[in-house]
Amino acid sequence: MAPPRGSHKKPAKAHHDSTRVLKRKRGQEDLTSLIQRVEDLDLKSAVKNFSDLPLSEPTADGLSASHFKVMTDIQSRAINHALKGRDILGAAKTGSGKTLAFLVPILENLYRKQWTEHDGLGALILAPTRELAIQIFDVLRKVGRYHAFSAGLVIGGKSLREEQERLGRMNILVCTPGRILQHLDQTAMFETNNLQLLVMDEADRILDMGFQKSVDAIIDHLPVKRQTMLFSATQTKKVGDLARLSLQEPEYVAVHEAAASATPSTLQQHYVITPLPQKLDTLWSFIRSNLKSKTVVFLSSGKQVRFVYESLRHLQPGIPLMHLHGRQKQGGRLDITTKFSQSQHAVLFATDVAARGLDFPAVDWVIQMDCPEDADTYIHRVGRTARYERVGRAVLFLDPSEEKGMLQRLEQKKVPIERINIKANKQQSITHLLQNMCFKDPELKYLGQKAFISYVKSVYVQKDKDVFKIKELPLDNYASSLGLPGAPRIKFIKGDDTKERKNASWRMAHLSSDSEDSDANEPKKDKKDDKQVRTRYDRMFERRNQDVLAEHYSKLINDDGTMVAAPSGNGAGEDADEDADFLSVKRRFAAGDAGLDQVDSDSDDSEAGKIKKVALDGQDPLVIDSKRREKLLKSKKKLLKFKGKGTKLVYDDEGNAHEIYEMEDEDQFNARGDAKAQRERFLADETERTRRADIDDKELVREKKREKKEKRRERERALAEEEADSEDGGVQLPYIPFKDPMESASESEPEPVETSRPSKKARVYERDGDDERPSKSKKSQLPSQSNISSLQDLEALASGLLG
Numbered sequence: 001m002a003p004p005r006g007s008h009k010k011p012a013k014a015h016h017d018s019t020r021v022l023k024r025k026r027g028q029e030d031l032t033s034l035i036q037r038v039e040d041l042d043l044k045s046a047v048k049n050f051s052d053l054p055l056s057e058p059t060a061d062g063l064s065a066s067h068f069k070v071m072t073d074i075q076s077r078a079i080n081h082a083l084k085g086r087d088i089l090g091a092a093k094t095g096s097g098k099t100l101a102f103l104v105p106i107l108e109n110l111y112r113k114q115w116t117e118h119d120g121l122g123a124l125i126l127a128p129t130r131e132l133a134i135q136i137f138d139v140l141r142k143v144g145r146y147h148a149f150s151a152g153l154v155i156g157g158k159s160l161r162e163e164q165e166r167l168g169r170m171n172i173l174v175c176t177p178g179r180i181l182q183h184l185d186q187t188a189m190f191e192t193n194n195l196q197l198l199v200m201d202e203a204d205r206i207l208d209m210g211f212q213k214s215v216d217a218i219i220d221h222l223p224v225k226r227q228t229m230l231f232s233a234t235q236t237k238k239v240g241d242l243a244r245l246s247l248q249e250p251e252y253v254a255v256h257e258a259a260a261s262a263t264p265s266t267l268q269q270h271y272v273i274t275p276l277p278q279k280l281d282t283l284w285s286f287i288r289s290n291l292k293s294k295t296v297v298f299l300s301s302g303k304q305v306r307f308v309y310e311s312l313r314h315l316q317p318g319i320p321l322m323h324l325h326g327r328q329k330q331g332g333r334l335d336i337t338t339k340f341s342q343s344q345h346a347v348l349f350a351t352d353v354a355a356r357g358l359d360f361p362a363v364d365w366v367i368q369m370d371c372p373e374d375a376d377t378y379i380h381r382v383g384r385t386a387r388y389e390r391v392g393r394a395v396l397f398l399d400p401s402e403e404k405g406m407l408q409r410l411e412q413k414k415v416p417i418e419r420i421n422i423k424a425n426k427q428q429s430i431t432h433l434l435q436n437m438c439f440k441d442p443e444l445k446y447l448g449q450k451a452f453i454s455y456v457k458s459v460y461v462q463k464d465k466d467v468f469k470i471k472e473l474p475l476d477n478y479a480s481s482l483g484l485p486g487a488p489r490i491k492f493i494k495g496d497d498t499k500e501r502k503n504a505s506w507r508m509a510h511l512s513s514d515s516e517d518s519d520a521n522e523p524k525k526d527k528k529d530d531k532q533v534r535t536r537y538d539r540m541f542e543r544r545n546q547d548v549l550a551e552h553y554s555k556l557i558n559d560d561g562t563m564v565a566a567p568s569g570n571g572a573g574e575d576a577d578e579d580a581d582f583l584s585v586k587r588r589f590a591a592g593d594a595g596l597d598q599v600d601s602d603s604d605d606s607e608a609g610k611i612k613k614v615a616l617d618g619q620d621p622l623v624i625d626s627k628r629r630e631k632l633l634k635s636k637k638k639l640l641k642f643k644g645k646g647t648k649l650v651y652d653d654e655g656n657a658h659e660i661y662e663m664e665d666e667d668q669f670n671a672r673g674d675a676k677a678q679r680e681r682f683l684a685d686e687t688e689r690t691r692r693a694d695i696d697d698k699e700l701v702r703e704k705k706r707e708k709k710e711k712r713r714e715r716e717r718a719l720a721e722e723e724a725d726s727e728d729g730g731v732q733l734p735y736i737p738f739k740d741p742m743e744s745a746s747e748s749e750p751e752p753v754e755t756s757r758p759s760k761k762a763r764v765y766e767r768d769g770d771d772e773r774p775s776k777s778k779k780s781q782l783p784s785q786s787n788i789s790s791l792q793d794l795e796a797l798a799s800g801l802l803g
C-alpha cells in the first residue's frame with residue numbers, strides 16, 4: 001500500500017533543502033578559494049593557457065566552448081594584472097587578441113564580487129564605432145554565456161526610450177561615447193555610482209580631440225574609485241590623458257614594444273607610386289586581377305566611398321562590391337559587415353569607420369587608395385588583415401608628392417614597407433568609361449563631383465603638410481579621371497578641423513535619437529519641403545553647391561528648365577551636408593532669380609494640368625504632380641501631416657482661450673523693476689525650483705527602485721521555496737540567476753520614465769551554433785553575430801542576458 005502523500009513530501013523536502021544548503025556551501029567554498037587563488041597569483045611567473053589562470057567556472061567554460069585555450073601575449077601579460085584589480089594600459093599589435101584581455105577580467109572581477117542585477121552597472125566598455133561595439137558585445141556574449149550577468153549594447157540606431165527601459169537593469173554595457181553620454185544625461189534610472197570597471201578599446205582614438213568633450217563628460221558621471229583599462233595597437237601614454245582618467249599607478253603592458261615592427265610579422269606591406277589621376281585606374285586594374293581575393297579598400301571620405309563603389313559597380317568587375325561609411329543607415333551597416341565577414345571573395349570600400357578593431361575573417365588585401373592621415377591610422381587600417389597568426393598583404397597608393405613625407409612617418413613608427421611597381425600591361429584605363437557614364441547619368445556625375453570636392457577638402461585640412469601638399473596635386477586631371485567634365489571650383493576656408501567637424505556632424509546625428517535611422521547621406525529636409533514631391537533630379541539640382549560645378553553643368557540647367565525644382569527659390573539652403581561650413585560657393589543665381597523656376601509657379605506644366613495644387617486649411621497648397629501624390633489625397637491619415645499642427649490654447653477660469661505663451665504688457669513688466677535684475681531673479685528661482693524638483697524626482701525613482709527590488713526579492717524567495725518543493729529543485733549558486741531583463745520589464749510595474757513595452761519580436765532568439773551546453777529556455781537564446789540581419793536582431797542583442 002502506498003504511504004499517505006504527506007508522509008512522502010516531508011523527507012523529500014528535507015532532502016532537497018539539505019542538497020541546496022550543501023550546494024550553496026560548496027559554492028561559497030569555491031568562491032573563497034578563487035579569491036585566494038587570485039591573491040596568490042604570481043605576476044612574475046609566465047602563464048600560457050587560460051586554464052593556468054584563477055578563473056571561475058562560467059568563464060573557463062565560456063572560453064573553452066568558444067575554443068580559446070592558449071593565450072596570446074597581451075592576454076597572458078595583461079589578464080593577471082587586471083584580475084588583481086590593477087589599472088591597465090595595454091598596447092599590442094592589431095589582431096593580437098586585446099578584446100579578451102579586457103573581457104575576461106571584467107567577467108571575473110564582477111563574478112568575484114557576486115554582482116547581481118540589483119547592483120546595477122558594474123562595467124562600461126567604450127568603443128569608437130558602432131561596428132566595433134557590436135563586435136565586442138558579440139565576443140562578450142560568447143565567452144560570458146555561462147554567467148548570469150545582464151549585458152547591453154548602447155550604440156544608438158533606435159529610440160532612446162527603448163534603450164532607457166533596459167539600461168537600469170544592465171550589469172555590463174558596451175557603448176559608443178556619444179550615445180552613452182546621452183543616457184547619462186537623460187536617463188533617470190541609469191545610475192553609475194556603483195561602477196567597478198571602465199574599459200576604453202582603441203583608447204587613443206577615444207581620447208583624441210574628436211571625442212574629447214564627450215569622454216570628459218562621461219568621466220564626470222563615473223565614480224573616481226574604479227578599475228580603468230585602456231587598450232589599443234597605438235596606445236596613448238600622454239600624461240594629460242591618463243590624468244583625465246584618474247588612472248591609479250597603471251600597469252603598462254606593451255608586449256610588442258621591443259619588436260622590430262609595429263605591424264604583424266605575417267603582414268607583407270608595399271606601396272605603389274600612382275599619380276592622383278591614375279589612382280582609380282590602378283584600383284580597377286588591381287580588382288580585376290584579384291577576383292579570387294577578399295579586399296578592404298580605404299578611402300578618405302564617405303563621398304569618395306560612394307562614388308568609387310557606384311562607378312565600379314556599374315562597370316561590373318566580376319566580384320561582389322560592398323561599401324561602408326559612417327553615414328549609412330544602421331541596419332545597412334550591419335548587413336554589410338555581416339555580409340563581408342561571410343564572403344569568401346569580395347571588395348569592401350570603406351572609410352576609417354572600418355579602420356579600427358574590426359575583425360573581418362580572412363581578409364587577403366588591404367588597399368589604401370587615399371593616403372592615411374598619419375602612421376597610426378595606417379597601422380590600424382592594415383591591421384584588418386594578417387590577424388591572429390594569419391598572413392595578409394597591404395598596398396598603399398601614394399601620389400609622388402606624398403611619397404617622401406609618408407615614408408618618413410612610417411619609418412618613425414617602425415612600419416616596414418617596400419615599393420612595388422604596377423605592371424604596365426596589367427594597367428587598364430577606365431577614364432573614358434567613367435566619362436561616358438557620368439555624361440549619361442547625372443546622379444553619378446553628381447556623386448563624382450561631391451567625391452572630388454571631399455577629396456580635395458580632406459587633403460587641404462590635413463595637418464601634416466610634409467605629406468599632404470595640395471598645390472602639387474594635378475586636380476584638373478584628377479577630375480577628368482573621375483569622369484567629370486571639369487574640376488568643380490572650391491573656395492577654402494582656413495582653420496577647419498576635420499576631426500572636430502566629423503564628430504560634430506556625428507554628434508548631431510546621434511543627438512536626435514530617432515533621427516539616426518534617417519539616411520544621413522540625404523540632405524535633411526525641413527518640414528516645409530515635405531510638401532513637395534522631389535524626384536532624384538530635383539534633389540540633385542537643389543544641392544547648394546550645384547554651380548561650383550563645371551560650366552557645362554550650369555548650361556544644362558539653362559537648357560532644360562523643367563529639371564530645375566528649387567523649393568527655396570534659390571536652389572540653396574536645404575542641403576545641410578558636411579560641406580556647408582567648409583565650402584563657400586559662388587552662386588550664379590541670386591535668390592528669386594528668374595533663372596530658377598519654382599515647381600508651384602504658374603508654369604506651363606501647371607496650366608496644362610500636369611501639376612495640381614490642393615489647398616489645405618490655410619496652409620500652403622500641396623502640389624500634386626505625381627501619381628504617388630495623388631494617392632496621398634485618398635489617405636486622410638497621410639494628409640494630416642500636411643495640415644500643420646494648429647495652435648495650442650489654454651482656457652482660463654472664465655472659459656476664455658489664450659495662447660500658452662502670451663507677451664506681457666511692457667509697462668507692467670517695467671513696473672516690477674530693472675529687466676536685468678528680474679532676469680536674474682527669474683533664473684535663480686527657476687534654478688532652485690529645478691533643483692528641488694530634481695531631488696524629488698530622484699527620491700521618487702529611488703523609492704520605486706527599492707519597491708521593485710523588494711518585490712523581486714519576494715518573488716525570488718517564493719520561487720526558491722517552490723523549487724525546493726519541486727522534484728529537481730535547487731538554485732545554482734554562488735551566482736544568483738535572474739530573469740531576462742526584457743521579461744522582467746513586462747512583469748514588473750511600469751517605471752516612471754518608461755511607457756513603451758518591449759517589442760515581442762525582440763523576444764525571438766536563436767541559439768548560438770557553437771554552444772556546447774544543452775539548450776536552456778528559449779527566452780535566454782540570442783542571435784549570433786552571423787545571424788544579425790535586422791534591427792530586431794540587434795535589439796535582441798542589445799537587451800541580451802548572458803547565459
Ligand SMILES: Nc1ncnc2c1ncn2[C@@H]1O[C@H](COP(=O)(O)OP(=O)(O)OP(=O)(O)O)[C@@H](O)[C@H]1O
Nearest residue numbers: 070071072094095096097098099233357359383388
Ligand atoms: N587566445 C586566443 N586564441 C585563439 N584566437 C584568439 C585568441 N585571442 C584572440 N583570438 C582571435 O584573434 C582575432 C583578433 O582578436 P581581437 O579582435 O581581440 O584583436 P585586437 O588585438 O583587438 O585587434 P585590433 O587592434 O585590430 O582591435 C579574433 O578573431 C579572435 O577571435
